[in-house]
Amino acid sequence: MRRDYYAVLGVGTGATATQIRRAYQRLARRYSPDVNLWEREAQALFEEIVEAYRVLSDPTSRALYDRQGPAPDGSEPGPSARPRGGRRGDDLHLPIELAFQQTVSGLEAEIPIERLSPCDACGATGAARGAAALPCAHCEGLGMVWSGESALEQQACAMCGGTGVRVAEPCPECRGRGVRPERTVVRVSLPPGLDTGAQLRFRGKGHAGPFGGPRGDLIVIARVQENPIFARKGDNLYCEVPLTIVEAVLGARVRVRGLDGLVDLVIPPGTQSGKAFRVRGKGMPRLSGTGRGDLYVTARVEIPRGLDARTQEMFRELGRFLPKDDRGVAGGARA
Numbered sequence: 101m102r103r104d105y106y107a108v109l110g111v112g113t114g115a116t117a118t119q120i121r122r123a124y125q126r127l128a129r130r131y132s133p134d135v136n137l138w139e140r141e142a143q144a145l146f147e148e149i150v151e152a153y154r155v156l157s158d159p160t161s162r163a164l165y166d167r168q169g170p171a172p173d174g175s176e177p178g179p180s181a182r183p184r185g186g187r188r189g190d191d192l193h194l195p196i197e198l199a200f201q202q203t204v205s206g207l208e209a210e211i212p213i214e215r216l217s218p219c220d221a222c223g224a225t226g227a228a229r230g231a232a233a234l235p236c237a238h239c240e241g242l243g244m245v246w247s248g249e250s251a252l253e254q255q256a257c258a259m260c261g262g263t264g265v266r267v268a269e270p271c272p273e274c275r276g277r278g279v280r281p282e283r284t285v286v287r288v289s290l291p292p293g294l295d296t297g298a299q300l301r302f303r304g305k306g307h308a309g310p311f312g313g314p315r316g317d318l319i320v321i322a323r324v325q326e327n328p329i330f331a332r333k334g335d336n337l338y339c340e341v342p343l344t345i346v347e348a349v350l351g352a353r354v355r356v357r358g359l360d361g362l363v364d365l366v367i368p369p370g371t372q373s374g375k376a377f378r379v380r381g382k383g384m385p386r387l388s389g390t391g392r393g394d395l396y397v398t399a400r401v402e403i404p405r406g407l408d409a410r411t412q413e414m415f416r417e418l419g420r421f422l423p424k425d426d427r428g429v430a431g432g433a434r435a
Contacts, residue, residue, distance in 0.1 A: 105152035105165065107314065110188035113166070117157065123187075124153040130191075189216065189279075189309035189316040196320050198294065200327040204359055204385065206292035210285050213318070216307040217282035222271035224312045226278035231269035236260035278311040286318065293387035294322045295332065329357060335393025337383045340400045343367060348401045356397050358382045365397060373401035 106113055109123040131145045155161045192215050218224035239245050239257035260266050270276025286305050294300075299321050306316030331338040341356045351369035355362040363379055376398045383393025407415070 105156055108148055108152040109156065110309070110313065115156075120153065120156050124149065124157070128153075187309050187313045189307035189313055191316040191319055192306040193319045193321060195323055197323045197325065198290070199325050200330075202290070203294045203322075203324050204292060206294075206385075207290050208287065209290055210287050211320075212283065212285050214281060214283050216279040217284075218308050218312065219271060219274035219278055219280045221273035222278065224278045224308075224310075225267075226271055226274060226276040226311055227267040228269045228271045231267055234266055236266045279308050288318070288320060290320070290322075291387060291389065292385035293335065293389075294324065295334075295384075295387075296322060296324045298322045298387065330359075332384060335384045335386050336396060337393065338396045338398070340398045341365065343371065343373075343399050343401050345401060345403065347371075348373070348399070358395060359384075363395070367399065371399050371401070373399060375399045 106115070109115075109120060109127060111119055111123050115123070127149045128146065131149060155165050192213065194211065194213060196209070196211065219226070222228065236257060236259055238259040245257050267276050271278075274280045286302070288300070288302055288305075290300065299319055302318040302320065304315045305318035308315050329339055337359070339356065341354060343352070343354070346352075347354065347367055348371045349369065351371070352367045354365050354367055356365050357363070358379070359382065363382060365377060365379070367377075376396050379395040379397060381392050382395035385392050404411075
């Protein structure tokens with residue numbers, strides 16, 4: 101179900117064409133997939149913004165939308181249900197450090213945050229004792245002004261401090277902003293498969309918009325602690341297994357540690373140090389929720405040290421029966 105187009109752009113139903121265009125430019129720049137590489141929902145949000153602007157920027161389409169609503173089946177709210185608050189609140193970016201095992205199983209986490217919430221003293225109006233709150237005449241209620249023709253050349257309106265509203269008598273609690281800092285705890289669900297740098301968007305858990313505007317989103321940025329056993333590349337895991345010289349020569353069945361317990365691994369005869377074995381489906385859970393990566397186990401043949409005289413003689417005797425390795429030097433002569 102799509103959201104109301106006016107709410108998508110963060111403007112009121114009486115917004116001018118200029119206000120709609122500027123709101124679109126601001127949101128399109130923020131949610132463009134080109135600058136949200138780690139946000140899985142960036143493409144869907146961007147498409148929603150583009151669709152809302154396409155309808156509301158055309159006078160004919162907008163008039164039809166205002167009369168009939170977005171869909172005849174009532175799946176989206178009509179004009180009477182559209183919110184009339186201020187602009188949308190800012191997103192809240194929050195880094196969070198996770199233990200390696202938490203990214204394997206996923207978790208439900210309660211995260212303490214500090215964000216802006218509606219001011220209770222003035223009912224989010226920003227005005228004291230019922231004083232009127234009016235759109236800023238300088239920025240037309242957008243909170244931003246453009247210094248040139250490009251949509252990128254923008255800055256906060258100096259007249260209203262970026263709020264988009266001017267009040268004759270500001271609320272003493274929020275200083276006329278309609279929002280106040282709040283410390284709270286939010287509960288979020290972190291899926292398995294997160295890696296360092298991954299971003300998760302939780303809608304409506306960010307800063308409250310000024311003057312009754314909808315909340316922005318909470319964007320959690322993951323940082324995963326390193327694991328002493330496994331190295332990770334994407335959804336695949338890498339580790340080593342030590343082999344004795346006898347196991348490497350004759351072959352063996354060994355057990356290596358995996359995410360879900362021990363994994364049986366067959367070592368063929370004549371395995372060289374550095375040989376990698378692939379165990380399918382034993383890597384990290386994929387963030388998409390479908391399947392898992394692979395586990396790559398690298399053999400590391402351990403050469404015994406500190407051998408006694410008898411054992412050394414046994415190796416010399418063995419060496420007389422092993423095939424000679426023609427290790428040449430420059431020119432092909434043997435050492």
